[in-house]
Amino acid sequence: MNIVVCIKQVPDAAEVKINPETGTLIREGVPSIINPYDMHAIEAAVQIKEKTSGKVTAITMGPPQAETALRDAISLGVDEAILLTDKAFAGSDTLATSYTLSKTIEKLSPDIIICGKQAIDGDTAQVGPEVAEFLNIPHVAYVRKIEDIGEKSIRVQRLMEEGYDVVESTLPVLLTVVKELNEPRLPSLKGKMAAKKAEIKKWTAADIGADEKDVGLKGSPTQVKNIFAPEPKKDRQMLEGTPEEQTDALIKKLMELKCL
Amino acid sequence: MxxxxxxxxxxxxxxxxxxxxxxxxxxxxxxxxxxxxxxxxxxxxxxxxxxxxxxxxxxxxxxxxxxxxxxxxxxxxxxxxxxxxxxxxxxxxxxxxxxxxxxxxxxxxxxxxxxxxxxVAFGLTEANAGSDAAGIQTTAKLEGNEYVLNGTKQWITNGGEAEIYTIIAMTDKSKGARGASAFIVEKGTPGFSFGKKEKKMGIRASTTRELIFENCRIPKENIIGREGMGFIVAMKTLDNSRVGVGAQGVGVAQGAFDEAVKFARQRVQFGHPIISFQAIQHMLADMATQIEAARALVYSVARYIDSGAKDISKASAMAKLFATDMAMKVTVDAVQVMGGSGYMREYPVEKMMRDAKILQIYEGTNQIQRNVIGQALIKEAAKKK
Missing domain, CATH: 1.10.540.10 (Acyl-CoA dehydrogenase/oxidase, N-terminal domain)
Incomplete structure (x- = not known):
């Protein structure tokens, strides 16, 4: 199986703070990690490779420092890595990102493409399915289990709000995965040594044959007007006492406010 | 550092x-x-x-x-x-x-x-052969193309869990220590079974069992080295592994020290965190200094062994002795710094203190380490004349 994993480097959410004046993320000094859902995508890809043999290629679009995320992916068992880095890619929304990733994937002609269900910074969950649309291949989102992989088809479980669906698809297919799928492994020493030496390919818009008007800010219909942290609601009151006393106080309050 | x-x-x-x-x-x-x-x-x-x-x-x-x-x-x-x-x-x-x-x-x-x-597990110790490794009673008798093992090994770490066992047994009792040989025995070999799992004071995640050999037949080619080399194999093995026991001492002491510092910064008595009191600071200062000294010794001896040095007995015994005595002292002090909390199972230091004790005992008690160092000193002094 030839597998491509799409990953994203994100700020470590546990360490992120918001600038109260501008409402934007303070990125300085915040460690970068591989998007946690993408860790499950990498694990899934490496497990498939270990079972069926083949190759796993990780791709990411980002600034030059995103190379560290790709090296981390290699330490976890990924074979090759491509960094899509070009000033023309700056300011991409999900549509431009998906276009750029799909142009790259076309060159790699994989059997399976795996993405995390969403990135923890943007939280859109759009890029995976959009890539599949650009490539004109089927996709299954929120995969929680891979039941079977055949020569030309795959059967997976898709997590739903209540229970799950069993979905069968032809290959090539794009999967987005949830954390229930597996437990990502820790890196291995051999992997870490390989990661240190590995050559990370750097591809530009020209290398993937992307149309300049479809990438970066130019290719992005989404315009960010304002980012702000919502005001915490201040007029709240905690009710205390036994459950009976609290219920009485609540009813009294609701009647005062003419809600009852 | x-x-x-x-x-x-x-x-x-x-x-x-x-x-x-x-x-x-x-x-x-x-x-x-x-x-x-x-x-x-x-x-x-x-x-x-x-x-x-x-x-x-x-x-x-x-x-x-x-x-x-x-x-x-x-x-x-x-x-x-x-x-x-x-x-x-x-x-x-x-x-x-x-x-x-x-x-x-x-x-x-x-x-x-x-x-x-x-x-893998290493089988040397027996009921009547601990510090005195020459007192081994397990025998290995050559019969045709097989060695036949009989006897019982005691307190074997990883016993029952390991698949491969390196065993010291006597091929010629009349020769004493020179009559010992080393063998490989695989789990599942007929005549090879395990005794009860021991209940221990500490290191309770680690398994300790008896190895029982009753007419256990292994291929002749499972001997390590030659007949009579068993004692040398065991001693050289311990020379190499003892520095690792020293590293265990450094690690457990560091773990206990980290907990003690964390606690001392949070615990308030007389209106101040207890770390602000000299009585606590001096204990922590001694602990930190001892840990660093042990680490420096362990790393130096490890580098010395890696350099290909031949005579490593004294150095590795020193690393084991110093670092594990230190570990016992530092883990006891960590419990003391944390007082009643330190004694409770809610905090990890009581376990570390229980665990640390084994380091002064296994792979040669610290008294035996002093013997090893003492004998090396005598040899060195004799050479100078």
Whole structure:
């Protein structure tokens, strides 16, 4: 199986703070990690490779420092890595990102493409399915289990709000995965040594044959007007006492406010 | 302190620390309570190539030395000495093969050991042969193309869990220590069984069992080295592994010290965090100094062994002796700094104190280490004349 994993480097959410004046993320000094859902995508890809043999290629679009995320992916068992880095890619929304990733994937002609269900910074969950649309291949989102992989088809479980669906698809297919799928492994020493030496390919818009008007800010219909942290609601009151006393106080309050 | 570790040594330390913090710390209390063998942690160590650290590259390992192994053992010990004992005893059992195994034996066994597919145990101690290794009563008699083993080994770490056993047995009792030989015995060999699992004061995640040999027949080619070399195999094995026990001491002491500092900063008495009191500061200062001195000694001896030095008995005995006596003292003091809290199982230091005690006992008691050092001193003094 030839597998491509799409990953994203994100700020470590546990360490992120918001600038109260501008409402934007303070990125300085915040460690970068591989998007946690993408860790499950990498694990899934490496497990498939270990079972069926083949190759796993990780791709990411980002600034030059995103190379560290790709090296981390290699330490976890990924074979090759491509960094899509070009000033023309700056300011991409999900549509431009998906276009750029799909142009790259076309060159790699994989059997399976795996993405995390969403990135923890943007939280859109759009890029995976959009890539599949650009490539004109089927996709299954929120995969929680891979039941079977055949020569030309795959059967997976898709997590739903209540229970799950069993979905069968032809290959090539794009999967987005949830954390229930597996437990990502820790890196291995051999992997870490390989990661240190590995050559990370750097591809530009020209290398993937992307149309300049479809990438970066130019290719992005989404315009960010304002980012702000919502005001915490201040007029709240905690009710205390036994459950009976609290219920009485609540009813009294609701009647005062003419809600009852 | 900066020990000028190489980039690879730092990588090994960081990965071992990550495994310790993410996989061992959350489980250690339960493993201790239930006296449960840490199979899932062994799988993580295997997947991370930790079992291949000290095994040559041609057998699937990473070809590193004593220092790298000591660094990994130290980090694991910081989290749980029971887990690190399981890991370090595997290295102990492997040394006879590494040091004296034939090419065929190495090819047959080392790749699986390096991959963490098979655990190893070392069988020397018996009911009447502990410090006095020459008192071994287990026998191995050559009959045709097979050796027939009879006897019982006691307190064998990884006993029952390991697949491969390196065993010291007497091939010629009349020769005393020179009549001992080393053998490889695989789990499942007819006549080879296990006794009860021992209940211990500490390192309770580690398994300790008897090995029972009743007319256990093994192929002749399972002898390590030649007949009569068993005692040398055992002593050289211990010379190499003792520095690892020293690293365990450094690790468990560091773990206990970290807990004591964290506690002393939070605990308020007389209106101040107790770390602001000189009585506490002086204890912590002594603990930190002793840990650093032990670490410096352990790393130096490990580097000395890795340099290919021949006579390492004295140095490795010193590293084991100093670092493990230090570990006992520092873990006791960590409990003292934390007072009543330190004595409670809610905090990890009482376990660390219970665990640390074994380090002064196994792989040669610290009294035996002093004998080893003393004998080396006599030899050195005699040479000078």
């Amino acid at each position: 900066d020990y000028f570790l190489t980039e690879e040594q730092v990588m090994i330390r960081d990965l071992a620390r990550q495994i310790a913090e993410e996989k061992i710390v959350p489980q250690r209390e339960e493993l201790d309570e239930k006296e449960e063998f840490p199979w899932d942690i062994m799988k993580v160590l295997a997947q991370s190539d930790m079992f291949g650290l000290f095994i040559p590259e041609e057998y699937g390992g990473l070809g590193k030395g004593c220092l790298e192994l000591a660094i990994a053992v130290e980090e694991l010990s910081r989290a749980c000495l029971g887990v690190s004992t399981t890991y370090a005893a595997n290295a102990l059992g492997t040394y006879p093969l590494l040091l004296y195994g034939s090419e065929e034996q190495k090819k047959k066994y080392l790749p699986d050991i390096a991959a963490g597919k098979k655990l």
